[in-house]
Amino acid sequence: MKKPVNILLEGIFYNGHGLAEGNRILLGILDRAGYRVRIEARDASEKDLTLPARDVAYISSFENNRLPSNDVYLYNWVGSEARCRPEFRVNIARTTFETDRIPAGWTHELNQFDEVWVQSWFNLQTFSSSGVHVPLRHIPNFFDMHRFSPKGPKLSLPIPESFIFLSVFDLKKRKGYDALLQAYLQEFRYEDDIALLVKVRDEIAKERLEHYMSQLSVPSAGSRRPPVYIIDQMMGPEDIVKLYRSCHAFVLPTRGRAGGGPSSKLC
CATH class of the missing domain: 3.40.50.11930 (Rossmann fold)
Incomplete structure (x- = not known):
């Protein structure tokens, strides 16, 4: 043997x-x-x-x-x-x-x-x-393709808008979060019935993100910003999958990505 x-x-x-x-x-x-x-x-x-x-x-x-x-x-x-x-x-x-x-x-x-x-x-x-x-x-990264299915339980989100963009990242410049927020705030208005949901690791990242957004201008004076919602806590594998299913499009304008495959981080 x-x-x-x-x-x-x-x-x-x-x-x-x-x-x-x-x-x-x-x-x-x-x-x-x-x-x-x-x-x-x-x-x-x-x-x-x-x-x-x-x-x-x-x-x-x-x-x-x-x-x-x-x-x-x-x-x-x-x-x-x-x-x-x-x-x-x-x-x-x-x-x-x-x-x-x-x-x-x-x-x-x-x-x-x-x-x-x-x-x-x-x-x-x-x-x-x-x-x-x-x-x-x-040797590409290892991940469970079957877990990332659009069918299955969804996470209940207190977001009233009809269409939700999702982005999941560490708050690092190479992730392109600045380009994402600038493009989103310039392209959409409050009245567009659309939202951006951002997933970060902790409250410190949330505070930094909110500070960055407060410095961005909107295209026209007096217009209201489209909504940006932030989840600032760690989530387990099953909840992350449910989060993906609850949104309509994933966006991440990264400046550098050497790995491959879907984002399965629990951040």
């Missing part, structure tokens, strides 16, 4: 980041395929933020698994923290970056790995041109 491959999977698993969602799904794939997996969770202190107790219990059950042999080390997180583990027979780093080159400090360490996995065809070129010479593989 063939012995199972032993894998150490390091990254984030519990919080609302898209890579945490991907790692949760990757862990399930490896487990169902019969691999023996231990995880090193860089966000172990965030277990109680968003996930249901059953998911937390399943993920945390892999934290103390014993690996009889060091077969594969799979690091799935930001490139600045990647460190090769020479005690493992095979070392794989999976990471991403959104601009036309990676930080210079990443290259040497990534070249210590046996392979580097990237999330997009764009990153195959940018990592290679930045000096990563070990084999590069295109």
Whole structure:
């Protein structure tokens, strides 16, 4: 009987980041395929933020698994923290970056790995041109396509308008939230029966967003702004899916996106 491959999977698993969602799904794939997996969770202190107790219990059950042999080390997180583990027979780093080159400090360490996995065809070129010479593989992000179905329960929203745009993002300039808000406030009026719903992580982000909007002018003096609603709390996976179903169009004019697939962040 063939012995199972032993894998150490390091990254984030519990919080609302898209890579945490991907790692949760990757862990399930490896487990169902019969691999023996231990995880090193860089966000172990965030277990109680968003996930249901059953998911937390399943993920945390892999934290103390014993690996009889060091077969594969799979690091799935930001490139600045990647460190090769020479005690493992095979070392794989999976990471991403959104601009036309990676930080210079990443290259040497990534070249210590046996392979580097990237999330997009764009990153195959940018990592290679930045000096990563070990084999590069295109491995898109992991997500559950069946979960993102328009059919199913919706989130009850206290929004009276007939058409709702939805945007979900961290409050970072590269997400293009400034371009989104400027375009929305210039294009629509209060009377248009339309709304923009923005999902951010916390009250601090909400306050910054409201301050930014207060500095934007409307096209004509005296006209009322179209409504912008803000959700400023973390949401679990099921509620995020219900939120998508409750809106009519998703908008995100991002300035940099190296990954692929639908936005499944819990932010």
